[in-house]
Structure formats: structure tokens, C-alpha cells
Amino acid sequence: MKKFFMRGGRLRAGWRIALYLIASLIVTIVGSLGVGLLVGLTIGAALANQGVPNTEISARIQTMFTHLFDFPLLALSFQGARVLLGLGLIWLFRRWIDKREFRALGFQLTNGWWKEFGAGFVFILAMWVMIFALTLLTGAAQISEVGPSLNFAAILGALAFGLGFNLLVGIIEEADARGYILQNLAEGIRFAPAVIISSAYFAFLHRLNPGAGWGSTIGIFFAGITLAMGYYLTQRLWFSIGMHAAWNFAEGPVFGFLVSGLDMGGLFKINVTGPEWLMGGAFGPEAGALAVGVEVAAMMILIWFARRKKGTLVNAGKN
Template sequence: MRLLKQLGTVAGVALAGNLAVGAAGGGWVASLVLGIATGLLALLAYRWVVRRTERRRPVEVELAGARAGLGAGLLVGTAMFVGVIGAIALLGGYRVEGWGSLTGAAGLLGVAVASGVTEELLFRGVLFRVIEERAGTWVSLGFTAALFGAMHLVNPHASLWGAIAIAVEAGVMLAAAYAATRSLWLPIGLHIGWNFAQSGIFGTEVSGADTAMGLLHGVTSGPVALSGGAFGPEASVVAVLAGAAAAAVFLRLAHQRGRIVARRSRALATATV
């Protein structure tokens, strides 16, 4: 029941934010302002519903760790995509054809904030965390990563490979980042930094969505395994390898810090329901 309440609360805010952007006409000011507002409201809604359903402080989104965790995530997420697109460009799969739009990039920042915050609250803050309590880290990691990848099958230009790529480089990596820190700020920052670098800086598709022009007018070409094709660089083997490497680092940290949760016995799980 608490799982449904938490998912419903955060998803409701995300839906309302998307509808508000659509009703406002999708201009860059509306996208920026409403995107940031959606992220902030989703965080407040998450804090409220966790307190209400679990009777505890939502320490995973405590403001005390927000600056460091969010800042590190933004830096690492952006740097990761810079490395990925740089490797793709060196292999001939990406080129810059000119300057894009500063206002377009500002609007895409709002989109990145809204999607980064709401998706992390839903998938890592609610689903991963609650399932982990019952089934342990590894089961929760596999299930939520697969679900996160499958969710992208409804995106434009989606494919089974694209869903698998998203499951590994985002679903596994972001859950591993949460497991290592037990804070949602790092995965939120990673998600925002990665998405904004794709669209807002380098002007590429994000999970199949042909977004507005960012700072650069970028074009991908060549084999799908290299460029990601119409789905965007996230379907590139380069991106999958980068995400898998980062996930391995985070999981190692989680293990070293004793933050890998074992699966609970059936008797204990039943006794505490």
C-alpha cells in the first residue's frame, strides 16, 4: 500500500508538471520555470508521503547533503557524457555543424531537471528502496533496472537494444549510485547532468526524443552500435560501457561501505509486514 501511495504521489506531480508545460505552449521560459518547479514540488511531495506512510525522516533527500551530492552528480554525469560523445566523435559518429540556441538550451535544462528528479524519486527513491527492503540489493537492482529500460520501449525510435542499453547505463548505474551513498542527491545529479549534456549542450536525441536545439547543432551518423542511431547516443556501445564501468565503481563502494542489503528470510518478511 505504501508503495502505491508513494508512486502515485510523485507520479501525480510529474504528470501535472508535464501537462503544465504543454498548456503553456512549450516555450523556453515555460520549460525552464515549470521544469524546475516540477522537480522542487516532486521533492516536497516525496518528503511528505514518506513521512506520512513510513513515519520517518526522509534522510535520503536531506538538505544537509544536497549541495555536495547534487554537485558531484552534475559534474560526473556531464563529464561522463562528454567522454562518451568525445569517443563517438573520434570514431566518426558525431560532428558539430554549428551553433545552436542559448534559449533552447535553457528550456532543455528545465526538462532535464523535471525528468531527472521525478524519475529518480520514482525508480530509486521508491521502487528500488522499497523492494530492496524485502528482496535485497541484487534482486531490486535487477528488477528496477529492467523496468527502467522497459519503460523506454514506448519512446520514439525505441528498440530492444535501446531498452537494454538504458537498463545498464542508467538503471543499474543510478541504483548503484544510490546504494553506495544511500542518498538520492547523487543519482539525481547524475541523471540531470547526463541528460542536459546530451540535449542542452551537444544537441543530440535523448532516449529517442528529438529535442529542441541545444548550445550546439550536433549530428550523429554511422553504425548504430557507434552512434546509437535515431535513439541517440544512449544506444551506443560506448555509452553502455561507460555506464557499466561507473556502476561497477559504485557497487564496489557500496560493498566496501557495507551497504549491500541481503535478502530477508520469508519468515522475517512475513513477521514485519
């Protein structure tokens, strides 16, 4: 019976992942409620000190929470809390359940880590320049305005916020999906099926986003494979974090599209006229054939590099 649960003096990979998913769900729910309550009370107290009536305070707080990206500091606070709670949970599991070092997931700060991050960022930024050009050339979208209603300083501030916010998103989502889930799966099964399962998990998480459907699930699934190839190439997460941050940053804050159903604003104001199957509808281009096609091309490029470098995808991911 012990062998069913234990291997090499610790829980088997499947049990570790199951416990992690349960703990992650609890931390997400409790953390969201706790941070939301704390932020709401803080904002409410500040507004009350300014003499704002209680009835108006509730309305303002609700507006802030429902239009989060209109309040950059609030959005960064929530995302920062998500990163701290998520990384804290992963650290605890690595220390006490996995019995491995946290940094061995791919957070080593040895020589060249920032080059890996930069390479991933530039690679996906180039992909998005291609996607944007194709949307304009095919008439699927038109630019209606550049830098709408903002001066130069405000534009820089908006881009800085978009970059910072999506860098935080990249860190925690890569630590979760390509860090803990993928690498623990790869201990129990071969790397290739571990990539498939972890990418399906990544796609499932995005089913909770506004406008999600089967198109978005397919698109996010391929994104998961692409991001997994970044880890495979470098055996660290920095390349994948760079790709993830660049994808969200370019899609929303730069080119003005919806990012996984979320409106982050953008340097360009875009009028999308292409059909849903091509442009993704209410979820954004990630759910459309045009962006998914470019994404698959990026995935194949990375797989080609991975096979050229290592020859096979079946023995990677051991830690």
C-alpha cells in the first residue's frame, strides 16, 4: 500500500499534483476574498475621510473592482498579491512535499537568465507584429486611433503598467503550469505527454475568462505547448516567462486587442470587423484562427530548435 503513495521517500508525482491543486484552489479563494476585503476596507476608509457618503463609497468600490484596469495601482496590488500567494504555496510544496529546491523549477539566476527572458520576449513580440500586420492586411481589423486621449507621458505610464502587470502574470502562471505541474508530471511520465496534460490544464484555467469557448481552449492549449518548449530549450522558466509576458503585453497594452477576454486598453484603438472564427470574438485573437496559426508556427519553430538541440522530447523535465 505504501508503494501506491510513496516513491523514493516522498509522495508520488500524481499525489503531489493532486494535493497542490486542492491547496491552490483554497489559497485562490481565500486569498481573493481576503485581499478584496482588505483593499475594499482601505479604499472605503480613505473615501470616508474625504467626506464621501457611505452609499457612494460602496458604488465607487464596486466600480473599481469591475473596471480594474482603469485603476493601475489597484490592479497591480491584486496581481502582486496573487504572485506572492502563489509562489509562497509553490515554495512550501517544494520544501515539504516535493523535497526539492524551489529554484530548481527553473528560477536559477545563473549567467544568462536575463538573456533567456529577453530572447523569449523579443521572439513573441515579433510574432505579434506579424499577427497585427496580418489583421490589417486582411481587413479583419482597422486602426481607428493611436494613443487615444493620452499625452506622451500618459502613454508611457500606460505601457509601463501593462508591462509590469503582464510580467507578474507571466511569472505566476509559468511557475504554476510550466513549473510545478509540468515538471512533476514529467517525473511520473515522459515529457511529451506531460506537455500535453499541462497544456490542457492551462487551457482549462482560461475557460473561466470572459468570452471563453472551444476556440479559446484550443488556442490556449497550443500556447501552453509553445511555452513548454521554452522551458525544454533552456531547462529554466525565464524564456517562457518572457514569451508569456510579451504575448499579453503586445496583444493588449500595445495593439489594443482583448487579452483572454479582458480589456487592458492599448496604444492602438482597434475596430475588429473580422469574423469570430478568425479574430476570436469576445475572448480576443487568442481564440481566432489567425493568431492561433501564427502561434502554431512559433510552436513548430521552438520544437524544431528543441529537437535540433536535444534530439528528443521524451527525457526532459527531470528535477
